[in-house]
Amino acid sequence: MKILVANLGSTSFKYSLYEGDDSALTLLARGGYERVSDYGETIRDAISSMKKDGHIDSVDSIDAVGFKTVLGFEKTGCVAADDSVVADLRASAELAPAHNPAYANGIEQFAKEMPNAQLVALYETAFYQWASKPSRRYAVPKAWYEAGVRRNGFHGASHKFVAERSAELLGREDVAQQVRFLYQKDQSELPGKPLRVVSCHLGGSSSVTGIRNGVAIDTSMGLSPQSGLPQNNRVGDLDSMAVTYVMKKLGLSIEEVERQLTKESGLLGLSGKSNDVRDIWAAVDAGDDDAKLAIDSLVYSIRQYVGSYMLQLGGLDALVFTAGIGENDTRVRERVCQGLEDLGLELDLDKNAVTRGEETCISAANSRIKIFVIPANEELVIARETSRFLSHNK
Numbered sequence: 001m002k003i004l005v006a007n008l009g010s011t012s013f014k015y016s017l018y019e020g021d022d023s024a025l026t027l028l029a030r031g032g033y034e035r036v037s038d039y040g041e042t043i044r045d046a047i048s049s050m051k052k053d054g055h056i057d058s059v060d061s062i063d064a065v066g067f068k069t070v071l072g073f074e075k076t077g078c079v080a081a082d083d084s085v086v087a088d089l090r091a092s093a094e095l096a097p098a099h100n101p102a103y104a105n106g107i108e109q110f111a112k113e114m115p116n117a118q119l120v121a122l123y124e125t126a127f128y129q130w131a132s133k134p135s136r137r138y139a140v141p142k143a144w145y146e147a148g149v150r151r152n153g154f155h156g157a158s159h160k161f162v163a164e165r166s167a168e169l170l171g172r173e174d175v176a177q178q179v180r181f182l183y184q185k186d187q188s189e190l191p192g193k194p195l196r197v198v199s200c201h202l203g204g205s206s207s208v209t210g211i212r213n214g215v216a217i218d219t220s221m222g223l224s225p226q227s228g229l230p231q232n233n234r235v236g237d238l239d240s241m242a243v244t245y246v247m248k249k250l251g252l253s254i255e256e257v258e259r260q261l262t263k264e265s266g267l268l269g270l271s272g273k274s275n276d277v278r279d280i281w282a283a284v285d286a287g288d289d290d291a292k293l294a295i296d297s298l299v300y301s302i303r304q305y306v307g308s309y310m311l312q313l314g315g316l317d318a319l320v321f322t323a324g325i326g327e328n329d330t331r332v333r334e335r336v337c338q339g340l341e342d343l344g345l346e347l348d349l350d351k352n353a354v355t356r357g358e359e360t361c362i363s364a365a366n367s368r369i370k371i372f373v374i375p376a377n378e379e380l381v382i383a384r385e386t387s388r389f390l391s392h393n394k
């Protein structure tokens, strides 16, 4: 089976072509386009290039296309990307303006260009669909909730990969097997001794998720990817009163408040230097206090969520780091794990120092809680879930 994973931005298109089934997928080709003005033409060009390189005979060689859709009001899970998905992406575009229109338009174009391929949407919110009501509900009037103001959660593909892989690494094949089919049946009541994992996806955009038996119990992002940890240039958690306060106090318009909260806040706002942790560390090393505060705040916030989910889970079996910062930044990992020996969590400083984006166990031999680095691979997750969807919907 050949599966194309389509990563769509408002003017970009990246693709990965896989062959195999969900138990073993091989990456055949990868490509991308920037400044896309005509999606149809770009899709045709990508197909020609895969043909030229001998990966496919014709457009009909592609059995399915998987999309990492972000957010829908009505939809979540891993579903056929049909007209109702497109309509729902458009209806909820206000909350994901950078992604939803691109996916709505892209899915329509793929349906035209590849009429014989099964189109599949894996929502970023899918991983949270069985989280408890209190974890999903803000304390707002019911009319707000009905209008869509709820905790959705994001980075679902990444955290689901961690849920599956960490279960495998911990020898819990029973849990891994159940996670594999998380979107094909209701898994809210998984049997077995609870496996408790906290997954830290730390990158340009970051979130922490608590996972019991492979099912998310809560996550740091909410209605939009704007909440939770301080992001590269987005604010993270903020008291809602701050918005109206600065509008009055600083005379800012709502558009300007939104711009500053989404473009000039987070690590950039705190450090005043950069939205990239590497630059911020360089400034810390040069003695910059604002840069130090940015790193301290990031670590503080990560630990707040890890601690909260450890309590909700009633303990922890593994703490996992993934994504750009999680996989590469030894100092952030060291700071997050500092002083937690009494809770059963101890880092092996040597193992932590040598890790560079490779899957590794970095906890000390006597640490009761395992600490892993698991490299993120969201494209592979989309391809796997697309393959699983196909095998369940023959």
Ligand code: AMP
Pocket (backbone or CB within 6 Å): 202, 203, 204, 205, 232, 275, 276, 277, 278, 323, 324, 325, 328, 329
């Ligand atoms: P991602 O969103 O997962 O692609 O992660 C991108 C972010 O990872 C960048 O903005 C950097 O802040 C961070 N990053 C990448 N490489 C490193 C590194 N070697 N050390 C620290 N942070 C890194």
